[in-house]
Amino acid sequence: MLHAAGIDVDVRVSGVDESIVKATDAGELCLELARLKARAVAATLPAEPGVLVLGCDSVLAFDGQILGKPHTAVEAVRRWTAMRGKQGVLHTGHHLTDLTTGKQAEEVGRTVVHFADLTDQEIEAYVASGEPLHVAGAFTIDGKGGAFVERIEGDAGNVIGLSLPLLRRLLMTFGLTVPQLWRREG
Numbered sequence: 713m714l715h716a717a718g719i720d721v722d723v724r725v726s727g728v729d730e731s732i733v734k735a736t737d738a739g740e741l742c743l744e745l746a747r748l749k750a751r752a753v754a755a756t757l758p759a760e761p762g763v764l765v766l767g768c769d770s771v772l773a774f775d776g777q778i779l780g781k782p783h784t785a786v787e788a789v790r791r792w793t794a795m796r797g798k799q800g801v802l803h804t805g806h807h808l809t810d811l812t813t814g815k816q817a818e819e820v821g822r823t824v825v826h827f828a829d830l831t832d833q834e835i836e837a838y839v840a841s842g843e844p845l846h847v848a849g850a851f852t853i854d855g856k857g858g859a860f861v862e863r864i865e866g867d868a869g870n871v872i873g874l875s876l877p878l879l880r881r882l883l884m885t886f887g888l889t890v891p892q893l894w895r896r897e898g
């Protein structure tokens with residue numbers, strides 16, 4: 713997503729054990745995980761000038777629960793049977809650190825997702841595809857799951873895992889602009 717937006721990135725898996733974070737609020741949980749991920753990666757990097765580290769984490773708030781990845785087919789079927797025809801709020805925590813200045817900025821993106829009223833057969837086929845097992849909320853918006861999201865209220869990128877307009881706001885608190893991060897073409 714960032715590369716398509718003109719920004720070159722070096723993706724690092726933080727290795728943070730997400731089970732250590734307990735929170736009863738979806739926004740607090742995904743923000744704490746985003747913070748831990750960014751700080752874990754930042755700790756492995758030399759404080760070179762101009763290095764920014766962005767950590768993100770997504771969870772789905774649905775029916776009073778905080779849902780991450782379903783991990784198993786049984787759990788994915790249970791969730792979709794409950795979610796179909798209803799709505800949830802996909803939260804993505806974003807934490808940005810400037811290694812040079814030590815500045816930090818963070819914000820939670822929220823997108824309301826309205827799920828289609830899937831048939832049992834559609835749920836079975838989508839879960840059998842394996843896609844729902846590895847993403848928060850057991851759905852993607854731009855993959856096979858796109859057919860099962862009727863509409864959204866808010867930023868689509870936030871559902872995918874990173875909100876570009878939110879990143880723009882975080883950068884502005886550092887006195888930076890998105891165009892300054894665009895790769896030099898040609």
Ligand SMILES: Nc1nc2c(ncn2[C@@H]2O[C@H](COP(=O)(O)OP(=O)(O)OP(=O)(O)O)[C@@H](O)[C@H]2O)c(=O)[nH]1
Pocket residue numbers: 730768769770771780781846847848849851852853854855871872873
């Ligand atoms: N293209 C696409 N990728 C998605 C979507 N939802 C999640 N992903 C990606 O799937 C991976 C895991 O997704 P999530 O579990 O939602 O995100 P996360 O909580 O940051 O995942 P972890 O880093 O494993 O904790 C991340 O790399 C996401 O970018 C989606 O709707 N579309």
